[in-house]
Amino acid sequence: MTQIPAYAAHGPKTPLAPFPIERREPGPHDIAIDIAFCGICHSDLHQVRDEWGRSIFPMVPGHEIVGTVQATGGSVQRFRVGDGVGVGCFVDSCRHCESCRDGEEQFCAEGMTLTYNGYERDGKTPTYGGYSTRIVVNENYVLRLPDKLPRERAAPLLCAGITTYSPLRRHGAGPGRRVGVLGLGGLGHMAVKLAKAMGAHVTVLSHSAGKREGARMLGADHFLHTADADALKKHSGQFDLLLDTVSAAHDYNAALDLLRRDGTLVLVGVPPPSPLAAGSLIMKRRHLTGSLIGGIRETQEMLDFCAAHGVAADVEVIPIQKVNQAYDRMERGDVHYRFVIDLESLRQAFR
Numbered sequence: 001m002t003q004i005p006a007y008a009a010h011g012p013k014t015p016l017a018p019f020p021i022e023r024r025e026p027g028p029h030d031i032a033i034d035i036a037f038c039g040i041c042h043s044d045l046h047q048v049r050d051e052w053g054r055s056i057f058p059m060v061p062g063h064e065i066v067g068t069v070q071a072t073g074g075s076v077q078r079f080r081v082g083d084g085v086g087v088g089c090f091v092d093s094c095r096h097c098e099s100c101r102d103g104e105e106q107f108c109a110e111g112m113t114l115t116y117n118g119y120e121r122d123g124k125t126p127t128y129g130g131y132s133t134r135i136v137v138n139e140n141y142v143l144r145l146p147d148k149l150p151r152e153r154a155a156p157l158l159c160a161g162i163t164t165y166s167p168l169r170r171h172g173a174g175p176g177r178r179v180g181v182l183g184l185g186g187l188g189h190m191a192v193k194l195a196k197a198m199g200a201h202v203t204v205l206s207h208s209a210g211k212r213e214g215a216r217m218l219g220a221d222h223f224l225h226t227a228d229a230d231a232l233k234k235h236s237g238q239f240d241l242l243l244d245t246v247s248a249a250h251d252y253n254a255a256l257d258l259l260r261r262d263g264t265l266v267l268v269g270v271p272p273p274s275p276l277a278a279g280s281l282i283m284k285r286r287h288l289t290g291s292l293i294g295g296i297r298e299t300q301e302m303l304d305f306c307a308a309h310g311v312a313a314d315v316e317v318i319p320i321q322k323v324n325q326a327y328d329r330m331e332r333g334d335v336h337y338r339f340v341i342d343l344e345s346l347r348q349a350f351r
């Protein structure tokens with residue numbers, strides 16, 4: 001075991017603070033990673049504040065991890081010391097259920113091992129995430145980071161990127177398709193960039209009128225302010241695909257009304273429960289579905305797609321000492337469009 005510095009929340013109402021943790025020595029199939037950057041996902045905030053009711057404290061959040069291979073176990077073939085790598089929302093799974101065999105490990109029948117706020121396969125060792133300087137992960141759950149991608153801008157791809165890439169691909173975002181993105185935050189801004197790179201016509205639907213120009217700069221073709229009832233009415237029945245990334249309770253029926261016949265609304269944001277009327281689906285035979293991050297194979301495909309198309313997150317890099325202010329700003333929607341922690345700030349503080 002090696003002790004390393006990290007930042008943890010000790011309860012839903014306490015700020016994150018320095019907390020030393022232990023990482024295992026790499027086993028034969030493990031990779032030890034020096035963490036360079038870690039993105040701050042709204043799921044970190046939901047879980048630190050215990051908004052989903054299954055938080056384990058102390059909690060070291062962080063599942064948008066990029067770094068460099070620092071050591072490899074004796075049987076590791078695919079990675080070498082010095083390689084640029086990434087780790088996303090899970091670090092293990094049962095490896096034998098149907099979903100694991102299909103490469104959809106996020107739906108593992110025995111439960112994926114979350115990168116943090118979970119337990120290792122032994123069911124008792126807590127997992128700690130990327131707000132730390134080092135992580136040890138089985139090689140099958142490590143992503144290869146294309147050299148072309150700037151590291152701090154690649155970190156958010158490990159969650160925000162794959163969470164939007166996967167449903168956009170599955171539901172055919174591409175030329176001739178009208179795609180709407182609800183909520184222009186970390187996930188939303190990646191959805192805009194990815195859907196544009198796939199060739200779709202993209203509209204941002206935001207409850208923040210002030211995000212119009214930002215949406216245009218990200219490449220969106222159109223912007224709709226969701227408080228503008230007339231504008232929404234005009235666009236009723238127009239979209240093929242809507243990706244809902246909103247983190248707060250809102251009206252799903254209003255979103256469904258924007259879909260054309262057989263159109264699809266994909267929920268990826270995880271707000272508190274919101275009402276749904278059957279008529280919203282029955283009329284125009286609309287589809288409602290959800291999507292959960294993506295498997296390892298698809299996450300690698302997404303990283304390679306981003307490298308090939310020059311897609312990366314727009315980030316504000318912060319030292320870890322500012323993480324609590326970043327949470328407050330994220331809660332107020334004051335982020336453009338992802339906070340990313342530079343872990344050098346943590347290394348230096350403990351040198």
Ligand code: NAP
Nearest residue numbers: 042183184185186187206207208246247248269270292293
């Ligand atoms: P974020 O950066 O905070 O963005 C959320 C966006 O939601 C905001 O930018 C805002 O966009 C909109 N919003 C916030 N409060 C709102 C309100 N009161 N009314 C209407 N819209 C509001 O969060 P994120 O990191 O993108 O995460 C978004 C959600 O996805 C979270 O619930 C997160 O837990 C979830 N998530 C799910 C998965 C998955 O696999 N399904 C993976 C990662 C994250 P506008 O100002 O443009 O309206």
Ligand code: ZN
Nearest residue numbers: 041043159160
């Ligand atoms: Zn996330």
Ligand code: ZN
Nearest residue numbers: 094097100108
């Ligand atoms: Zn499994």
